[in-house]
Amino acid sequence: MKDAIVIGGGLAGLATAAALGSQGFQVELFEAKPFLGGRATSYSIPLGDGQEEEIDNCQHILLKCCVNLLDFYRRMGVVEGIEFHREFYFMEPGGRTSSLRRGILPAPLHFAESFLRATWLTFGEKLALGRAMLALRLERRSRKDLDQISMLYWLKEKKQPARLIERFWRQVLLSAINVELDQMAAAHGFQVMWLGFMAASDTYEMGIPKVRLGQLYRGGIENVVQRERASVEAFHPERGVLVAGEWVTGKVYISAVPSDRLARLVPQLPIDYNAFEPSSITGIHLWFDRPVTTMPHGTLLDRNIQWFYNKGEGRYLMLVVSASEQMLKMQRQEIIDLAMGELVEFLPAVAAATLIKAHVVKEAKATFRAKPGLEAKRPLSRTSIPNLFLAGDWTRSGWPATMEGAVRSGYLAAEAVSEYLGRPARFLIPDLS
Ligand SMILES: Cc1cc2nc3c(=O)[nH]c(=O)nc-3n(C[C@H](O)[C@H](O)[C@H](O)COP(=O)(O)OP(=O)(O)OC[C@H]3O[C@@H](n4cnc5c(N)ncnc54)[C@H](O)[C@@H]3O)c2cc1C
Structure with missing residues (x-):
């Protein structure tokens, strides 16, 4: 036995x-x-010409603060298979890109330089963000109702401008917790922000399996x-x-x-x-006849598609939409058309490329709603x-x-x-x- x-x-x-x-x-x-x-x-899908390609169910990323996952990868002898990226790229429609990376100041000020340079936030939004980060640092231990209120409630209490909520808080937290800010327990939003972006200067580094x-x-x-x-x-x-x-x-x-x-x-x-209510994630795999980017990944602002990942020489991209309930009812081709229409706004080379193949994975029960x-x-x-x-x-x-x-x-x-x-x-x- x-x-x-x-x-x-x-x-x-x-x-x-x-x-x-x-x-x-x-x-x-x-x-x-x-x-x-x-x-x-990951699993294999047919490519149409008798060949198969192994694809990830969806891009999975981790942050360096995922210490138990990294310990598990060490036990499995595969930790070398994870590559850490020290830059996040925030892309605006039109292609203007700002990177977020560690500067010379110690944590929790290590992103100060990146935020000061960022083009995707106004000066007022940057000040508001700084105020909220300070409040988060102070309230994460003292406040007792963080599991009872939503992240959006807390952000409004802190008078965060609507565009800042959309472009920073939602963009980061939706990808991490897979639920909209009005349904997300503030405790989880706090945890991601604190561990990933404030507690130490390297915990934000994004691990992507090679x-x-x-x-x-x-x-x-x-x-x-x-x-x-x-x-x-x-x-x-x-x-x-x-x-x-x-x-x-x-x-x-x-x-x-x-x-x-x-x-x-x-x-x-x-x-x-x-x-335990489900929340969905949609992954869109696109194969082009030529490279459409040299960037490793990017987070796309103000659109449905939230991230792209470069899965192979700029020709194979994987796009991710978290909390994608609206896509569950859409046809496969509708989703591909939407993705192509949005992607070209950020990566102009897409316009001249031919889409050879596309594959859409709708995971209706990707995660539970952390309400x-x-x-x-x-x-x-x-x-x-x-x-x-x-x-x-x-x-x-x-x-x-x-x-x-x-x-x-x-x-x-x-x-x-x-x-x-x-x-x-x-x-x-x-x-x-
Ligand atoms: C599309 C998508 C994208 C995601 N992106 C990320 C990300 O970027 N970063 C991140 O950290 N997390 C991400 N997640 C979440 C992450 O994948 C899950 O939280 C995690 O993998 C869940 O692991 P689990 O072992 O709890 O459950 P599962 O992975 O669901 O494992 C349960 C297993 O039990 C098996 N099983 C079920 N019933 C039986 C049975 N009766 N007998 C035997 N076996 C059974 C199932 O086949 C399954 O293999 C994502 C999830 C999805 C779906």
Whole structure:
């Protein structure tokens, strides 16, 4: 009998398995799909001429403050596969671009030079931003209602101009938390701004995998047997998990599946599953007949498309739209036309290029909505069933739905399991204070 059975091979399940495996616990992991990585993965699509291309489900980026995710990549031996970028490019329609990068001043003033030079904000907006950043620094510890109010409420309280909210706060936070500012608990907005942009001068650096996401999980994990195409059909505390018609028994079970899957597998848990509403992300992959940019990435202001990433020599671009509910009803071609119409405003070379192929991925349930009041409803690792533990980005990881949140939840579950099995261990790396 294995020590631990993990249900789900996304980042949360893999992190749980890697942590337990590193302590000598024998683990078996069941993943329903033919590949690991869950939402943060890649797969092959046909290119039309009999060839296939492996694409990421969507561009996934991390910041250097994602210390547990980086620790997980180290455990998997793939941390070298992440390349850090020290510049963000804010692009205005017409193509004018300002970069945000660390200057000579220490944190939290390290962006002062970049903001002073930025063309996309007026002087008044820059002053207002400075005031709000100062307030954020002061209020992040003292204020007790940050989980009860929305980020927009707080920004309005701080009298942030509408254009600054749109061009800076929404642009940055929507990409990080995937929910509009009026539905985002201020606590999450504070966390992203503090950890990513203020706590230290390098935590903002953006990590982009140099390889396709799926390649990060192919090395195998010590003491872990990984079963793919192995969907868990039922769970019973004594009999175990039902996979392909057979019960598999372990000492403990860790569910690392999304909330709606757990609701079907273990409906008796006292969790308010309805509180976890989905929020969508749309990814648009475009292949051109020639390079259309030399930039590695850019965030596009005042339009629907929020980011582009250069995935291959300027010919293959991936565009991202967070909180993209409006796109769920749109036809594929409508989305491509919209994307092309907007992209050419920022990258003029698009006008002369021919689009060879496009692929649209609408992820309707990309993340949960990190709304005010939700934090208290996110379940902890331990459950009312003593040998069942929970992981997953939607559980109470201390972070919104991100890869870092998923890994944190996995480490927290592994800590609870190791204690239950009588060999307590610590895996979670604390955030910068
Ligand atoms: C389009 C998109 C873009 C994103 N961009 C970013 C980003 O840039 N940065 C970032 O940090 N985060 C990003 N995220 C969020 C991030 O991908 C998730 O928060 C994280 O991957 C969730 O991991 P998880 O392990 O909790 O869940 P999942 O990845 O959903 O893993 C759950 C796994 O369980 C499996 N499973 C389900 N039911 C069963 C069953 N019955 N039996 C066996 N297996 C089962 C599923 O197949 C899946 O593999 C993005 C998400 C999406 C969708």
